[in-house]
Amino acid sequence: MSQSEFREVIELPATARVLFFDPPELVDRLIDEVIQTPGALPLLSFTLEQLYLKYLERQEQAQRDGVTLERSLTWADYDELGGVIGSLRRRADEIYATLPDDDYRATMQRVMLRMVAVDGGELARRRVTLSELKYSSQQENTRVQTVLDWLIDARLLVKGSTDLDGGGVADSVVEPAHDALVAAWDKLLQWKRQAEESLPLQRRLWQAASEWDAAPIERRSGLLWDTNPRLPQLEETLWPTHSKENGLAGRTRWVRQVLWPKTELPVDTAWLNRAEVAFVRASVKRRASGLRRIIASTAAVIVALSLALLFAEGQRRTAIAERDLARRQATLAEAGRISALGFSTLSDRDLDRALLLSVEAYRAVEAIEDLAPPMAARSMLLSALQHEPHQLAILRLPDIDPNDCTSVDEHLHIQQTFLRRYDADFAAAYTAASRAGFPDCAKETSFAPSSAEWDWSDEDEDNCFDSAGTLLAPYDQLATRFSDSDRSISDCFFSSERSLAALSVSTQPIGAGGMGQVELQLRLWRSLQWNVTSFYYVEQCAIETVDGIWQYEQQGRNLRIWKQDQLEIFPVYEVVLPAPSDAARHYGHYQVSSVTISPNQALIAATATSGRFEDFVQIFLWDAPSLQLVGEFFRDETWHASDFEESDQINVIKFLSDDELQLCYIERSPLFADATRRDLPLKTVTFAVTEQYWLNYACQVAGRNFTSEEWNSYFPGTPYRTTCEL
Structure with a gap:
């Protein structure tokens, strides 16, 4: 419209109501403010209406005051309205303030935000179809219609129609009456700042939802956002507590929502219209279905791979087991072959070679863990050692x-x-x-x-040994030392007839006898008056060394062993005696008479007897770390260790080394012999308690290694190595 046409639009209605503009330049000001603005006529009409309402207010006040006013639209009223822009802001604030409640005010906020364009750099109004303002809630739809009616009646919004699809199908639209309302209304600007991040997402969501809603059924699935990165952003807005909550519970709820989405509306979807909610629901469900399929497929693949790996691992372990079995069988066969060679060599009276072959039979199985040497190898070693000449x-x-x-x-x-x-x-x-x-x-x-x-x-067998197992003195060279103060002795005493004369109780601290420090004592306990001419019936004995005493307590088959260091007692081991053998059971249960520990504390040894008249003496050997019984030494009618009149015994054992165990015992008279005899001989027997001892001893007796020619004849194709470390 031209300037003259605008002037007619302004002045003609005023003239018809007998109104004039004061001053006339006010018309030019109105024209200048709206002439360059789209939708100028509605905005101009709104401003003129506000000026006329101002005139009516002045006229009513003048009548009450009895004053006659000129019928004019004044510049003062125009300035009070704030011009065209100010009149818009003022009217919008009035409508917002007069809404019934906060729900209506929130609805007005959502409606007005949809009418703000966010694509360009400048604020502009946006045309909104009425279908975009249709919500899932009927209460919300009622509030939307009420707000629209009020804003349209106030000439803040204008209503029209448009052809959406170009086919003549029109839809009603609403938009702000002027860009100035979008650019200048303070509340709307504040709302826009608060929704700065969500408004662009809402515009894209509406566009996608409207296209999806209008598309044929067969094309709809391809338009969903199930793979669109905007869907997680939208979910973060709809379910903030699920996606942002820390901790396992929050993550669990979020995963549950992603894989098994809710069918009801999310908590905060009031700003989504009906089409947008349906679109989001369909997108979330399709994504969840796809994720479940992927997870199911992945799980199936993982299960299949796991089964394949388990099968392969089973095959591998079976192959390893078969290989190990074949290796063990081959090793045992080789050990058996070597043992057979050893027996053959031994039958030829070639002791050195037989001993070396017996050692090699053992070495053949050393490379395989938990593989015991075959019985043939053990028999070969023992047979060779039995043929050993007494080495002086x-x-x-x-x-x-x-x-x-x-x-x-x-x-x-x-x-x-x-x-x-x-x-x-x-x-x-x-x-x-x-x-x-x-x-x-x-x-x-x-x-x-x-x-x-x-x-x-070899006749000097009856000796006393120190704690290291070395010979202290022959029986006829050992002096007896008694203490005058406490009648204790610090060593054992033998008569010239090699019989035991006396043992006494040592009451001094450990290692302190009447003549000073000693390394070994037989420590005896009995509440009898000491008498050198009579024999002590011993209830219990232990070997005492300078580092403390190993003591024990027996309750049935349970044996508790501890070490006493001065005034303190330290529990160490608890072992279980085996059930008595048939022969021992005939004479009664085992009664422990002595306990000792190997220097490296790897083995525990104990002597036990059974019976009252002719005792069976048995030595038990335990592995100290595991407390498992690993060996028994038993010989019927060989070791006699008690007196005829009493069942008390002297059976003392001591480790000479980690591999050698020595038994000291009294050799008593045969059954029903002279029961009054008190000078019973003390005997000692030494045992090898580890196979390594016998191997070392076999090497010592052999005194050499195989020659190269001997090695090649016995072990063709095997690189030469020394059998013994001499």
């Missing part, structure tokens, strides 16, 4: 040429610079015929070292 001494002769042969008698010879002496019981094994591979041996009478320097008589 070994003397290293480093200055003698090993190619020579020096002999004191026919049973002394050199082998790898070791001079060895044997008794005559096994002389046949070392005759001249058995030394065919050596140079001729001539008797050498010039070399005859004193036997006191390197030979021990």
